[in-house]
Amino acid sequence: MKKLLILGAGTAGTMMANKMRKHLERDEWEITIVDQFKTHYYQPGFLFIPFGIYTKDDVIKPKSDFFPVGVNVIYSKIDKIQPEQNNVLLEDGVVLKYDYLIIATGCKTAPEEVDGLKDKLWYKEIFDFYTVEGASALADHFKTWKGGDLVVNISELPYKCPVAPLEFVFYADAFFTERGMRDKVNITYVTPMPGAFTKPRATKMLGELLEEKNIKLIPDFAIMEVNNDEKKIVDYGGTEVPFDCLVTIPPNMGDELISRSGMGDDMNYVPTDKHTLQSEKYENIFVIGDAANIPTSKAGSVAHFAADILEENLMCSIEGRPYTASFDGHANCYIETGYGKGTLIDFNYDTEPLPGSFPFPGLGPFGLLKVSRMNHYGKVMFRWIYWHILLKGKELPIDSEMQMAGKKL
Amino acid sequence: MTTKTIAGVNIEVNEEGYMIDSGQWTEEVAKEIAKEEGIELTDEHFKVLEYIRNKVASGETLTIRGINKSGVVDAKTFYKLFPGAPLKKATKIAGVRKPESCI
Numbered sequence: 001m002k003k004l005l006i007l008g009a010g011t012a013g014t015m016m017a018n019k020m021r022k023h024l025e026r027d028e029w030e031i032t033i034v035d036q037f038k039t040h041y042y043q044p045g046f047l048f049i050p051f052g053i054y055t056k057d058d059v060i061k062p063k064s065d066f067f068p069v070g071v072n073v074i075y076s077k078i079d080k081i082q083p084e085q086n087n088v089l090l091e092d093g094v095v096l097k098y099d100y101l102i103i104a105t106g107c108k109t110a111p112e113e114v115d116g117l118k119d120k121l122w123y124k125e126i127f128d129f130y131t132v133e134g135a136s137a138l139a140d141h142f143k144t145w146k147g148g149d150l151v152v153n154i155s156e157l158p159y160k161c162p163v164a165p166l167e168f169v170f171y172a173d174a175f176f177t178e179r180g181m182r183d184k185v186n187i188t189y190v191t192p193m194p195g196a197f198t199k200p201r202a203t204k205m206l207g208e209l210l211e212e213k214n215i216k217l218i219p220d221f222a223i224m225e226v227n228n229d230e231k232k233i234v235d236y237g238g239t240e241v242p243f244d245c246l247v248t249i250p251p252n253m254g255d256e257l258i259s260r261s262g263m264g265d266d267m268n269y270v271p272t273d274k275h276t277l278q279s280e281k282y283e284n285i286f287v288i289g290d291a292a293n294i295p296t297s298k299a300g301s302v303a304h305f306a307a308d309i310l311e312e313n314l315m316c317s318i319e320g321r322p323y324t325a326s327f328d329g330h331a332n333c334y335i336e337t338g339y340g341k342g343t344l345i346d347f348n349y350d351t352e353p354l355p356g357s358f359p360f361p362g363l364g365p366f367g368l369l370k371v372s373r374m375n376h377y378g379k380v381m382f383r384w385i386y387w388h389i390l391l392k393g394k395e396l397p398i399d400s401e402m403q404m405a406g407k408k409l
Numbered sequence: 410m411t412t413k414t415i416a417g418v419n420i421e422v423n424e425e426g427y428m429i430d431s432g433q434w435t436e437e438v439a440k441e442i443a444k445e446e447g448i449e450l451t452d453e454h455f456k457v458l459e460y461i462r463n464k465v466a467s468g469e470t471l472t473i474r475g476i477n478k479s480g481v482v483d484a485k486t487f488y489k490l491f492p493g494a495p496l497k498k499a500t501k502i503a504g505v506r507k508p509e510s511c512i
């Protein structure tokens with residue numbers, strides 16, 4: 001029996017287990033997936049928790065609901081990969097052999113990387129919303145909060161779901177307006193980027209939205225520390241921003257197992273060919289999703305598009321053919337802007353987000369870089385699509401390669 | 410994209426003055442670009458530039474926190490060496506692409 005081993009059963013790993021089980025004959029290939037946790041989180045839903053729109057129960061399901069028949073599932077911590085020996089060691093000493101390995105161990109927030117972040121105000125007046133615990137604690141805090149300076153700070157790039165912090169401040173504006181206390185809340189968006197976003201057109205559009213909603217933007221801010229006593233964040237250049245409630249996007253890092261295996265960069269991301277998704281060092285190792293160091297967004301949509309590419313290339317490799325699929329860095333993000341509306345961006349390694357319609361040229365129904373009700377419905381519907389279609393590796397009517405049709409230059 | 414003569418070499422740069430081909434970089438070119446940014450390069454600057462060039466060549470993302478932890482220079486000194494917007498200036502002088510990320 002040949003062995004395909006998948007590390008990590010999040011969005012990317014689960015999709016790959018479903019896709020590959022369809023291709024590989026059961027009497028020839030054994031597929032095993034390993035993850036330490038039994039719960040699957042619908043991470044795009046975390047954004048809604050602080051504002052009381054979703055609760056914890058809306059974003060969790062057992063991982064076991066999404067594995068296909070014929071895949072071995074092991075719930076265990078992973079100690080390390082020994083890529084030279086084609087071994088993976090689990091925490092309890094079990095050794096798994098593989099012919100092919102897919103690394104899908106993701107990334108996570110590392111608040112301990114910034115001085116003073118995970119300190120005495122943590123989950124009292126400082127929160128993250130990238131964990132279910134942080135998002136729920138913030139929801140509780142907002143219930144009785146009297147207002148003041150609400151500061152949203154991105155520690156550094158890259159971080160998961162680059163648009164989520166913007167959505168957060170748009171939602172905060174609507175939330176406090178609806179509660180009749182917007183005049184008591186100053187919202188400030190503090191980012192290491194030179195503007196609201198990185199690429200010119202989206203930055204302009206989103207920057208204007210911030211202004212329209214009376215959200216102050218402080219760009220080029222590289223956080224050095226959080227001063228818990230004086231309740232302010234300080235950057236390396238000396239700029240200080242006071243807060244009454246700080247919502248942080250901590251630095252993101254790949255899993256420590258990557259570092260234990262000696263396979264990562266400083267941030268524990270695995271060097272990966274950005275087009276083939278093969279590890280740069282090992283022929284029989286592929287990397288998908290947030291675990292890879294490829295220069296695109298860390299987001300489920302990217303993992304989804306990349307999964308189509310990896311499916312094809314892995315089969316090429318197994319059958320000894322040259323690679324036929326090349327990943328273009330395609331990402332597609334709905335951006336909630338509050339009041340039941342949203343916008344949408346679609347981009348890749350080389351093409352910045354452009355205005356237009358999506359997915360059908362001229363028809364939409366979604367508008368790119370436009371604020372509309374339909375875009376909001378897209379995001380709302382997506383949770384259903386995620387659980388029922390995407391994780392199970394089924395086809396969606398969207399090309400994995402970014403399309404220029406329908407876009408305006 | 411435009412071509413610019415820097416230290417006697419024709420160099421392709423983007424609209425913001427970042428070099429397109431990192432291979433065209435020399436210490437002389439760096440000194441010229443630094444001058445335009447109002448910086449006189451010292452050995453300490455060059456240590457940082459070398460670190461940045463290596464990082465970018467290996468496909469890693471540059472962050473100020475990362476540089477602070479690198480052992481080459483701490484963040485405070487990095488700001489002193491390249492005042493204002495250190496990452497933007499240092500990458501421009503190092504002849505690598507502007508650190509934009511992934512979004």
